[in-house]
Amino acid sequence: MSEAVRVSDLTKTYPARRGGARVVAVKDVSFELAKGESLGLVGESGSGKTTLTRLLVGLARPDAGTIVIDGRTREGRERGRAARLRRAKEVQMVFQDPYGSLDRRMSVEAALRDVLRRHLPDPAKDTVRARISELMDHVGLSEKHLGSRPHELSGGQRQRVAIAKALAVDPAVLVLDEAVSALDVSVQAQILALLNRIRAETGVSLVFVTHDLAVVNEVTGQILVMYKGEAVERGVTAEVLRRPRHPYTDMLLSSAPGPNWQPERVAELRAAFAGTP
Numbered sequence: 001m002s003e004a005v006r007v008s009d010l011t012k013t014y015p016a017r018r019g020g021a022r023v024v025a026v027k028d029v030s031f032e033l034a035k036g037e038s039l040g041l042v043g044e045s046g047s048g049k050t051t052l053t054r055l056l057v058g059l060a061r062p063d064a065g066t067i068v069i070d071g072r073t074r075e076g077r078e079r080g081r082a083a084r085l086r087r088a089k090e091v092q093m094v095f096q097d098p099y100g101s102l103d104r105r106m107s108v109e110a111a112l113r114d115v116l117r118r119h120l121p122d123p124a125k126d127t128v129r130a131r132i133s134e135l136m137d138h139v140g141l142s143e144k145h146l147g148s149r150p151h152e153l154s155g156g157q158r159q160r161v162a163i164a165k166a167l168a169v170d171p172a173v174l175v176l177d178e179a180v181s182a183l184d185v186s187v188q189a190q191i192l193a194l195l196n197r198i199r200a201e202t203g204v205s206l207v208f209v210t211h212d213l214a215v216v217n218e219v220t221g222q223i224l225v226m227y228k229g230e231a232v233e234r235g236v237t238a239e240v241l242r243r244p245r246h247p248y249t250d251m252l253l254s255s256a257p258g259p260n261w262q263p264e265r266v267a268e269l270r271a272a273f274a275g276t277p
């Protein structure tokens, strides 16, 4: 199977807030993701997940290491429209709050048309219309929603529109940053099933950034566990969740409400971690 993402020895630091040593947000992280595969990126707040996704999308530049997406190595200095469009086709993001990526004044149709016009090489009217229908179909929305504005939709529908917008440019990788966290469990399940279907149909690779191990278990084949900027464990999701090798993964599992929830283990492991660098 060919590769969608290869990240090698990625490091990103930030200046310290009040003098002192620089903050190491991501340290020597490496992973690969095959086309059409899904990866769960997990770790507690501050473990470096957001920084890693910012590096993938091109919103931040690494201090060291390389990122290859869809066969192309990310260069240090990539400015201008052509570079921006190229990056957009490599990675798209969907966030927890779809309002962030949806213009409140724009109907669903206008929002999709806007993205397509900017990204299609030859945006003929018929092509744009056909692609909009295809996208609506992909995300399980009907034509009657085309005229709706974001506030006229439910939270789940809004997230479907955000996914359609992200898919419009046919990206190699879709990063979902806590994209279902704010939704009811039943709506979450629908969106996760939808993403699984889209992955199978389009071959897009998915990266799920989440605190929720149930989500990771549900929809990812691979998992990468971050702790203090480092990838402390990676492997097949089902195996890592069943038999974590790193004590930090063990702690995450124990702290997540679910079949493995053991509050007493959390306190024990937290105490053990307090002493590690």
Ligand SMILES: Nc1ncnc2c1ncn2[C@@H]1O[C@H](COP(=O)(O)OP(=O)(O)OP(=O)(O)O)[C@@H](O)[C@H]1O
Binding pocket: 014, 015, 023, 024, 025, 043, 044, 045, 046, 047, 048, 049, 050, 051, 052
């Ligand atoms: N722009 C920045 N300037 C300085 N430090 C930063 C910056 N961005 C992140 N950091 C630091 O880098 C570390 C990793 O942060 P990051 O936001 O990537 O973690 P996270 O796992 O995504 O957390 P959360 O789940 O809360 O979003 C933290 O110590 C954070 O304080």
